[in-house]
Amino acid sequence: MRLTILGGGGFRVPLVYHALLGDHGPGRITDVMLYDTDRTRLTAIGAVLRQQAAAAEPGLAPPMVTETTDLDEALRGADFIFSAIRVGGLDGRTVDERVALGRGVLGQETVGAGGIAYGLRTLPVATKIAQRIAAVAPDAWTINFTNPAGMVTEAMIPFLGDRVIGICDSPSGLGRRAALALGVDPSTAFYDYAGLNHLGWLRGLKSGGVDRLPELLQSSEALSSFEEGRLFGADWLRSIGSIPNEYLHYYYFARETLAAVQAVRQTRGAFLLDQQSAFYAETGQHPEQALELWQKTRAERESTYMVESREVADAGERDERDMAAGGYEQVALSLMRAIGHNERASLILNVRNRGVLRHLDDDAVVEIPCTVDANGALPVTVSQLTDHQAGLVSSVKAVERSTIEAAASGSRDAAVRAFAWHPLVDSVTLARELLDGYVELLPDLGYLRG
Structure with a gap:
């Protein structure tokens, strides 16, 4: 089978290839096509993947890797299409952060003003890609990891129907860590989890037909053993009776996190821009060291993930269990x-x-949670959201849909509504200022100029 990776020059692509190297089952992926608009990045990541293949244990032939900058060529003949594009690159992400922080609101790349700006420049590209997939590879299954993942997936569905499925590693990572804290085998547990991408809660963890989440919530020691327990604190988790996705820290501790982000020397996007620019440049000069350079850069990237939120919660450094394998690449492999x-x-x-x-x-x-087979993904019954959860989810869903409307129609009014309705933006006037600030600095948002 053939897998096409859109955004094939992206830094995290080797994680996907590593997962493929570990798949020795029948009918595995044998061909990987990398597509990107940046030939330099493609070449660098292609070198990393080939060195991964060379270092793999002897056995089945590793998936063959091909690179292209031609979208139709990349799509033609694909069985699965993994979409992980970043429109505007990390330069765009730094603008997302800087404009929001300059006006006193959070600029995180998928949450709040920064996430809306990211969506506004990504959705027009994502929908055009969806149209090309429908025309060139109508039988392929599209796995969307392009952020904001839920919003982008919803925008692609009118063109691809249920053959596009969005993935994220945060919910499965949360479930796995919670299960391990209880001494439960993560593969045997059922996770009563629901919400939107980067806005969900674990409301139950069933093992042997028994919900073990109440037991976990009562144990301060167990809660302190994993990332989300330390991030939110035992008292708050008991109060709400669930364990939130890590990204809800931006909502529950908004002021503290904003202050922490404003206090650092550089934003997360600026850090990654410097880090990855150095990686691609050094790999270009020393392609024979591509894998070693990638591994070193990745270790630093992972250890600094959500560092401001962890500082607010005094959660300490990430431990090995919080960074354990089984991220989005394993979700993608299991889905395929x-x-x-x-x-x-x-x-x-x-x-x-x-x-x-x-x-x-x-x-x-x-x-x-979904049951997946050859027919695709079918959602299963879970407990209903509480009033608080439903209210927050409904508000953010309205934001997502206004962002999709703005991207599809070029409507400034819809874009302003998206900013104004977000719970982390508290003013229509501010919403207009944010949109103007983004349009001024992001060429991809030229279609929203008044």
């Missing part, structure tokens, strides 16, 4: 195997609601 070989799997995915959460309509893309 389930569909390609009818190997039934249970995964938390971004799919159409289909009536599961009564506060949202059937077509709203939600992040929820």
Whole structure:
């Protein structure tokens, strides 16, 4: 089978290839096509992948790697398409952060003003790609990891239907860590998790037919053993009766996190821009060291993830269990195997609601447990959201849909609504200032000029 990776020059692509190297089952991926608009980045990541293949244990031939800057060539003949593009690159991300922080609101890349700006420049490109997939590879399954993942997936569905599925590693990582804190085998547990991408809660963890989450919430020692427990604190988790996705720290501790971000020397986007620019430049000069350079850069990247939130919570450094393998690349591999070989799997995915959460309509893309087989992903029944959870989810879903409307129509009014309605932006006047600030600095948002 053939896998096409859109954004194939992206820094995290070797994680996907590593997962493929570990898949020795029948019908595995044998060909990997990397597509990117940046030939230099493509060449660097291609070198990393070939060195990964050379270092792999002897056995089956590793998936063959090909690079191209031609989208139709990349799509033609694909069985699966993994979309992980970053429109505007990390330069765009730094603008997302800087404009928001300059006006006193959070600039995180998927949450709040920064996430809306990212969506406004990404959605026009993502929908054009969806149209090309429908025309060139209509039978392919598209796995979307392009952020904001839920919003982008919902925008692609009108062109691809249920053959596009969004993924994220945050929910499965949370479930895994919670299970391990209880001494439960993560592969045997059912996670009652629901919400939107980067806005969900673990409301139950069933093992042997028994919900073990209340037991976990009562144990301060168990909660302090993993990332989310330290991030939110035992008292708050007991108060809300659930364990939130790590990104909800930006909502529950908004003022503290904003102050912490404003106090650092450089934003996360600026850090990654410097770090990855150095990686690609050094790899270009020393291609024979590509894998070694990538591994070194990745270790530093992972250890500094959400560092400001951890400082606010005094959560300390990330430990090995919090950074353990089994991230989005394993979710993608499990999804491909389930569909390609009818190997039934249970995964938390971004799919159409289909009536599961009564506060949202059937077509709203939600992040929820699904049963996956050759027919695709079907959401399963979970407990309903609380009033607080439903209110926050409904508000952010309205933001997502206004962003999609603005990107599709070029409507400034829709874009202003998206900013103004977000819970972390508290003013229509500020919403207009944010949009003007982004349009001024981001060429990709020229279609929203008044």
